[in-house]
Amino acid sequence: DARVTQTPRHKVTEMGQEVTMRCQPILGHNTVFWYRQTMMQGLELLAYFRNRAPLDDSGMPKDRFSAEMPDATLATLKIQPSEPRDSAVYFCASGADTDTQYFGPGTRLTVL
């Protein structure tokens, strides 16, 4: 049963600290997406990769957020420094260049 995995599932940190979220896409999928879920905006796209190359990161605050795919089995989303307004659930999704995206369970981030 292939699934997208995300770690950690929960993270509580203090303002100013660095946060790194990790995602393992489904093996064979060539597109990876990072979303943030907030009450006001729903699911916002932060960044997406195709064949490990970043295609769109326009939804991401560039000064503090960065997304990378060091290899085909790992995607990372880093926030440095974190702020209370970054508190949200962050989802990773992967796809095989088709319409359907498969989501991970999310990382719930709380920045105090």
Place this chain on the structure above:
Amino acid sequence: DQQVKQNSPSLSVQEGRISILNCDYTNSMFDYFLWYKKYPAEGPTFLISISSIKDKNEDGRFTVFLNKSAKHLSLHIVPSQPGDSAVYFCAARRRLSGANNLFFGTGTRLTVIP
């Protein structure tokens, strides 16, 4: 700028009745639409989709209707079951542009009352 809108944050329906979830979009370039379902503490899962060349797509108890002129789509669930209680997200894509990214609405929380 929310290009996909779900104006009803919540909906309650009796078991066995029809649930109708609505979604509006503003970008006429969208040519593919999807519905995702999300349970608490889980990621969204794909439910049903429709291409802009169709006006209806049916899969078991779930039917999606698309009205391009009104830029409106709806998801019908008949009959509704308690297990359908979840948050439903509408999403849209510009398939012809080759972009894979989806634009999501803010979600509608459906509660099916036994």
